Amino acid sequence: MQLLHNKTVVYVTHQLEFLDASDLVLVMKGGRIVESGKYEDLISKTDGELIKQMAAHSKSLNQVKPPKTTNSAKSYQQAKQIEETGIQFVDLSRSSRVSERNLHEETESGRVKWHVYATFITSAYKGALVPIILLCQVLFQVLQMASNYWIAWGSERNGSVTKQQLIEIFALLSGGSSFFILGRAFVLSTIALETAQRLFLGMITSVFRAPLSFFDSTPSSRILNRSSTDQSIVDTDIPYRLAGLAFALIQLLSIVVLMSMLPGSSARELARMVPIQQAPILQHFSESISGATVIRSFNQEGRFWKKNAELINDYSRVAFHNSGTMEWLCVRINFLFNLVFFILLVILVSLPRSAIDPSLAGLAATYGLNLNVLQAWVIWNLCNVENKMICVERILQFTGIPSEAPLLIEDCRPDTEWPLNGRIEVENLHVQYNPFLPKVLKGITCTFPSKKKIGVVGRTGSGKSTLIQALFRVVEPTQGRIVIDGIDISKIGTLRTNLDPLQEHTDHEIWEVLHKCHLAEIVKQDERLLDASVAEDGENWSVGQRQLVCLARVLLQRRRILVLDEATASVDTATDNLIQKTIREETSECTVITVAHRIPTVVDNDLVLVLGDGKVVEYDSPTQLLGDTNSAFSSLVMEFLRRSSTKNSYELE
Structure with missing residues (x-):
């Protein structure tokens, strides 16, 4: 009470021995205040509610017999000495939890490891359906190119190919390509759903079976961040980006290998920092909602708003630079390939008419335009996919949490x-x-x-x-x-x-x-x-x-x-x-x-x-321990009795 002597202190307790230190006592029963006043006045009422509770307290104390000693003053002095100079223990479990909560979030560095890609691809049916997707894409690409070439070739063969034949074969090739692209989409959706479910269940199972030390050192926001934001990207983004990238790589593998080094390591590290900066926002928001009543009662809304703004600024700063690196890459890739396409068009226009068939030149220009867009898209998405795969990397970190003992050992x-x-x-x-x-x-x-x-x-x-x-x-x-x-x-x-x-x-x-x-x-x-x-x-x-x-x-x-x-x-x-x-x-x-x-x-x-x-x-046994006035249990009993005995309530016999 010395540290709070200038404060208004309101404390709620069942420990009635502390009431004599109060200036005002409120006695509640059934959700209402039935008595109020000074402690001395309330215990003087023989039929009051407080005196009834004090009687029950006295009955409880009567069960405790102080250690037998020939000198009561010596016992009192011993109890006082224990209280003042007794051994002070530190709650190691609490201190360990506080210190562990300050640990930084675990994160990888450098390029996303190949085992992350391998785990993601083989999570569904051990990767058995991946070759089917690639085969569908190859057949789709072959039939699509064949249909375009057929139109370009057949339109220049007047008389040798009728219009009906031209349309029928083109429809057949286009229908085949549509069939394979539909099959590719169906198998891809099946794999995406199964992969997302397996990764999520693996992570959640590991979290549920994690030892207590994991929850002591891991704020709930980290778990929520990985099971919501990261999992959402795994559900709706990565499978289709990865599949689209794989489809384009069939055409542009050599170019991609060369150009993928442009963004460097900065984009990867920034992508890793984005979810790390997001977790404190979730944690602060959750704690603010839980403690809203206390925050308002102490008029601290401004401080929490300021802290929330600082956390959002930290997140926005990293997210802005992450988006900036990707836009930097996109602008330079588009500029480079537009320049290449411009040179290609200049060459085609400059060639004499006899050097190349105009229909094939038009087909080449069309594919050149597609190639320009496709190359830029592939290189941009290659870097973007690696950034998104960091979410898989983070989920796999949680699937590797050391587990508790099994529920049953047969x-x-x-x-x-x-x-x-x-x-x-x-x-x-x-x-x-x-x-x-x-x-x-x-x-x-x-x-x-x-x-x-x-x-x-x-x-x-x-x-x-x-x-x-x-x-x-x-x-x-x-x-x-x-x-x-x-x-x-x-x-x-x-x-x-x-x-x-x-x-x-x-x-x-x-x-x-x-x-x-x-x-x-x-x-x-x-x-x-x-x-x-x-x-x-x-x-x-x-x-x-x-x-x-x-x-x-x-x-x-x-x-x-x-x-x-x-x-x-x-x-x-x-x-x-x-x-x-x-x-x-x-x-x-x-x-x-x-x-x-x-x-x-x-x-x-x-x-x-x-x-x-x-x-x-x-x-x-309590009897044996209380029989020894030097025992630790006797010391605890004497301390309890001294604290519980007050001059205004009752005397222990």
Whole structure:
């Protein structure tokens, strides 16, 4: 509070021990303010709402017995010393995510690799239809040239070729060329659709199966950029540009090889920079929309508009230069080939009439004009296709993301009844979020007996949540293993499953768990009852109600192992007491692992695991740990009791 003494501070909390530091207390119930005033005045009301909540808080605290000591002043001093000079841990998981998010986007350099082209061409049917397209194009070109030559040759043969023969053969040749161009278009569309689908599914599958570290280091805008902008170019642009280029190369291969070196490497690198500069715009826009309320409340719209304009300027600058390089190439190619065509026409006009047949000269001029346009088009598109292929290159980068363990390993599938007992053995467990970052868990070894309740406590950054993530294999251990009922979980695929209800239980069972989680009355307020709609992300439920829904879903599943990570952090103390009672009664046949900052939540467990700096500090029953005044758990309890005891509320016995 010292840093905020000149600020108006509004804080919402279930931790009632902090209320005595407030100048004004508002007590809410059912969406309304039922009491307001100073803390001392509110707790003096014997029938007030705050005093009822304080009574529940007091009941929760009474479950925690301070360590037995002969000198209470010594205990108080010990707790104060722990708070002031206790070990400070850094949340490595959070710091790792922040540092990794600052990594630059991965990008290639130089020419687009040939394997990118090969992968794109062979994605559909392993490239089996590509020769058919080329054959159709060759036959189309041959028949088209034959029809043009036939008209030029036949028109000069008066008497030897009738008009009917001239038209019939021309129609036959033109019809054949039309048939092959139609076949080429059909096969090309089939290949384009199949290629786009395979690349997209490959990328999305890799992203869905990517480890947690990938999402820590990759902003969502990068994924959206590749799955939208880059994929759109792959869908609608590259196949037809690449095919058109291949068709023209049949005629102009030698010229293209010579002229394709004109744009140099600048166009490629600029094309790579365009999507990289686009991703921050998407990220900033998404974050601005999500935080619009906060931005407006702090009157920071101008700063975000300015930042958005800067990002758009950065993108526009690169996009302008990218377009400029292509236009530079186009202007110079057109100028060069117009000059060549002009010289060709001068030569044709200058030749004597007897040197060349006028009809063939006209045909040559026509093809010369087509050749001029075609050569410019081919060279321009060759460079443009390479720039567009960068989108394929970027998509292929995501298809190569290291994957998590397979969902199922057929040779190591456990019995359908596994886990039967729920015994968990953690052996020399080491976990780190990234190979370049320090370890978060450092050689944890312990055993969670079956059908016991184990509390996991520790200061922020001690590794509590990381241990749970390792249990569910959200992160993979770098060393050591976790064994459940004799089976190493790293050998049986992932443990994560979708817990959405699949209508496997009756309404009676659902209502039963709703009553146990104290949600039944809330659900009954909607006339649709169990068919009531839930908004996206549960926005029509409070945070505490969402936690209770998750708890109800778990109780409905009746698993052998139950993991609770701050399961009641967003509910009030009275509801927390009721929920803890429900958990104790309904999970007698389960192994329960509870991660909590509220000491009363874990003090009645069978065992307590104390973590510190990623290591096991203590692991024993609460009674044994509290019996030792020098234990870390006793220190946490004394600190909690000292903080929770206030002169205006109640005294602990």
